Amino acid sequence: MPKITFFNLPEDKKETLIHAAKKEFSRVPLYDASIANIIKEAGIPRGSFYQYFEDKEDAFFFLLNELTKEHKYIFIHILTRNNGDIFETMIEFFRIIISEEENFNFLKNTFLNMTHRIESTFSRSFSSNERNESFEKFSSLIDKSLLNILDANELFYVLKIIAAVTFRSFVDKFARDLPIEEAMNSYLIEMNLLKKGLYRDIPEST
Amino acid sequence: MPKITFFNLPEDKKETLIHAAKKEFSRVPLYDASIANIIKEAGIPRGSFYQYFEDKEDAFFFLLNELTKEHKYIFIHILTRNNGDIFETMIEFFRIIISEEENFNFLKNTFLNMTHRIESTFSRSFSSNERNESFEKFSSLIDKSLLNILDANELFYVLKIIAAVTFRSFVDKFARDLPIEEAMNSYLIEMNLLKKGLYRDIPEST
DNA sequence: TTGACATATGACATAGTGTCATTTAGAATA
DNA sequence: TATTCTAAATGACACTATGTCATATGTCAA
Numbered sequence: 001m002p003k004i005t006f007f008n009l010p011e012d013k014k015e016t017l018i019h020a021a022k023k024e025f026s027r028v029p030l031y032d033a034s035i036a037n038i039i040k041e042a043g044i045p046r047g048s049f050y051q052y053f054e055d056k057e058d059a060f061f062f063l064l065n066e067l068t069k070e071h072k073y074i075f076i077h078i079l080t081r082n083n084g085d086i087f088e089t090m091i092e093f094f095r096i097i098i099s100e101e102e103n104f105n106f107l108k109n110t111f112l113n114m115t116h117r118i119e120s121t122f123s124r125s126f127s128s129n130e131r132n133e134s135f136e137k138f139s140s141l142i143d144k145s146l147l148n149i150l151d152a153n154e155l156f157y158v159l160k161i162i163a164a165v166t167f168r169s170f171v172d173k174f175a176r177d178l179p180i181e182e183a184m185n186s187y188l189i190e191m192n193l194l195k196k197g198l199y200r201d202i203p204e205s206t
Numbered sequence: 207m208p209k210i211t212f213f214n215l216p217e218d219k220k221e222t223l224i225h226a227a228k229k230e231f232s233r234v235p236l237y238d239a240s241i242a243n244i245i246k247e248a249g250i251p252r253g254s255f256y257q258y259f260e261d262k263e264d265a266f267f268f269l270l271n272e273l274t275k276e277h278k279y280i281f282i283h284i285l286t287r288n289n290g291d292i293f294e295t296m297i298e299f300f301r302i303i304i305s306e307e308e309n310f311n312f313l314k315n316t317f318l319n320m321t322h323r324i325e326s327t328f329s330r331s332f333s334s335n336e337r338n339e340s341f342e343k344f345s346s347l348i349d350k351s352l353l354n355i356l357d358a359n360e361l362f363y364v365l366k367i368i369a370a371v372t373f374r375s376f377v378d379k380f381a382r383d384l385p386i387e388e389a390m391n392s393y394l395i396e397m398n399l400l401k402k403g404l405y406r407d408i409p410e411s412t
Numbered sequence: 413t414t415g416a417c418a419t420a421t422g423a424c425a426t427a428g429t430g431t432c433a434t435t436t437a438g439a440a441t442a
Numbered sequence: 443t444a445t446t447c448t449a450a451a452t453g454a455c456a457c458t459a460t461g462t463c464a465t466a467t468g469t470c471a472a
Contacts, residue, residue, distance in 0.1 A: 005450070029321075031237050034428070045452050050430065087405065115235075116318040116381050148399075148406040157395050158404050164374035165367055175322050189363050193354075197403025198364050199293065200354040211419070240459070251421050256461065 002062050006052035017042050017052065021059045026105035029113040030060050064110065064121050067103060072124060076141065084143030087191055090162060094187050098173050098180055108174040114167070123163060131156055165190055208268050212258035223248050223258065227265045232311035235319040236266050270316065270327050273309060278330060282347065290349030293397055296368060300393050304379050304386055314380040320373070329369060337362055371396055 006014065020042035024033045035056055039049050053059045075093050082088045100107065110118060124134060139155060149155050169190065173183040212220065226248035230239045241262055245255050259265045281299050288294040306313065316324060330340065345361060355361050375396065379389040 008449085035430095036428070046429090046454095047431085047452050048450085051450065051452095055430080112322040114320065114322070116320070116377055119377075146406060148403055154395070154399065157392070157399055160374065161371055161396055161399060161404065164370045167374075168366065168370035171322055171325075186363070189360070190367055193360065193363055193367060194400070195403055195405035197354055197401055198367065199401035200352060214418090241461095242459070252423095252460095253421050253462085254419085257419065257421095261461080 002053050002058060003051065009052070017044070018063065022063055022106060025060055025063060025109060026103075027109075029109040030057065030118075031113070033060070061117075061121055063106070064118065067106070068122055068124055071097065079138075079141050084141055085146055086142050086159075086162065087146075087195060090166060091184075091188065091191060094166060094169065095180070095184060097170065098183055107170075111167075111170045111174045114171065119167070135159075162194065165194060208259050208264060209257065215258070223250070224269065228269055228312060231266055231269060231315060232309075233315075235315040236263065236324075237319070239266070267323075267327060269312070270324065273312070274328055274330055277303065285344075285347050290347055291352055292348050292365075292368065293352075293401060296372060297390075297394065297397060300372060300375065301386070301390060303376065304389055313376075317373075317376045317380045320377065325373070341365075368400065371400060 006017075009017070017038075020038045023041055024037045027033070027037070033056060035046070035049055038059070039046055053062070071093075074096060075089070078092050078096075079086070079089045082092070097107070110122070114122075135156065138159070139152065142155070144155060147155065147158060149158055166187075169183065169187045172178065172186070178186075212223075215223070223244075226244045229247055230243045233239070233243075239262060241252070241255055244265070245252055259268070277299075280302060281295070284298050284302075285292070285295045288298070303313070316328070320328075341362065344365070345358065348361070350361060353361065353364055355364055372393075375389065375393045378384065378392070384392075
């Protein structure tokens, strides 16, 4: 988390800083980002940066968190509108994220360098790593009658699976610079495979 | 790829270097690894390191590639023994990887910092990002009659899905330091869900 | 013995991080 | 208004790490 000093800043200076950081993290991934570029862009001295943030990562995760909050909001909205149909929701959500123009490069750099820590932060937008309050909240919005599950425990794993496949689809889209419709096509195929199951039931021999 | 100079090295010096690099990459992930530690451990001067490798990454990906080759070999062996049953194979393979003691920390650091580039390298052990020769080879070994697919294209996506879920399970195991049996349990649940499908067929209304 | 080539070496230039002593600003108090 | 106190700003600096390069060393063939 940024330091109190950052939050005490006048709104416009805060904006300037956020903008500068976002610009740098859109240019290159976290590890290649340079504080020098951020402060040059924001027009602040080096020492100030460290008044506001612990370090580079602190600034990055602050931005990522902000973005994630927005995504979570969108996600819940779509889920509600779709009466808890998780697959319909994922498909709509997927399209929205890959279509975001403003955050395109930030997202690209983030997805292509998705360490576990980044993934954990990001995940909060539409699922959860652990069975916690966040999971319970999502769970309550999902229409479980549509799913092939026995109990809450299986729901947890279902969401994990959907999240894993969705992440990979994001990465694929950004890594191979797929056009939106192509990425959507692949994603739809995968979601359908997930729905119907990958295994063929061997018919009982007569 | 390491430079020719590296491959020209006498076997024991090569071994020393590999061992030193592996030790460092087991201690910390790629980005935190320091060349200073590697050369200190290997007892070579700084300049020599750059005679052998382009940079830190070069050394890391060399090691990762070597490990991946072994994994691929194991994977194909298991797949053959299981007559092309991809699910049985994944489950056996998963257990073997998470049980590896020798490479435990190297794998842990790798999985918890799985950038797209690392993932691509790693994937080669049991699947492929793109539909290339590697995919064709795997494809030929897989018993497709067990799978709920229409054509080779769907097979490609099935493998992508299985790979995505398996990766996430690896990450989970290492991130949360799960005991082997617990990780296996979760993985089995997920593989079963994948097999049977996540969606419940709504019975035709009478 | 000499020349040509491959390899080894460590000092150095460069770049980036995080700290800290000092300065400045602004609010609170007398 | 003058004084004091605290939060914030600042940039020089110490430190760490990378990658390069001029020079030294070793090896083999002619």
